[in-house]
Amino acid sequence: MFVAGQVGWNAEQKFTSGDFIDQLRQALENTLAVLAAAGAGPQHIARMVWYVLDKREYVARLSEVGACYREVIGRHFPAMTLVQVSGLVEDEARIEIETTAMIEDPA
Numbered sequence: 001m002f003v004a005g006q007v008g009w010n011a012e013q014k015f016t017s018g019d020f021i022d023q024l025r026q027a028l029e030n031t032l033a034v035l036a037a038a039g040a041g042p043q044h045i046a047r048m049v050w051y052v053l054d055k056r057e058y059v060a061r062l063s064e065v066g067a068c069y070r071e072v073i074g075r076h077f078p079a080m081t082l083v084q085v086s087g088l089v090e091d092e093a094r095i096e097i098e099t100t101a102m103i104e105d106p107a
Contacts (some may be wrong), residue, residue, distance in 0.1 A: 001038055003099040005051070007090050015092040020057050021064050023094045028072040031099050042073045044101040048080045051096045055084040072075040 007030075008023025009015045017023060035041060052058050058065065088096050 001035070001040060001044075001101040001103055003034045003101065005054065005096040005098045006034065007088065007093040007096050009090070009093075015090075018094070019077070020052075020094045021068055022062060022066060025051055025068050025072060027095055027097045028069065031097055032054075032072065033091050035099075035101055037068040038101075038103060040101050040103045042076045045076060045078045045099055046102045047078050047100040050052065050080065050082045051085045051088060051098070052082060053088065053094055055082065057094075058082065 006027045008017070008026035009030075010026065015023070016026075032042060036045060090096075
């Protein structure tokens with residue numbers, strides 16, 4: 001299953017915070033919601049690509065990133081890539097997460 005890039009906005013497509021960690025948490029929760037709709041969970045995630053605007057901010061807040069990740073995803077650590085980009089389609093977005101999951105075909 002390929003989950004298109006998820007940003008840190010809510011179900012109404014509104015950003016409630018400009019904070020990197022708040023947006024990370026929401027993007028991860030959005031990812032889990034998409035997976036859940038397909039009957040999958042965090043244990044099915046095989047790969048994630050994180051696009052961030054500022055790698056220095058990511059590195060400076062790494063302990064918060066780790067804590068947030070474990071709170072939302074748990075102790076499942078798939079292959080991950082972090083890419084710094086000059087911009088994201090949504091101007092308010094600080095991070096976008098693309099996910100690949102492996103789920104069994106119910107047939």
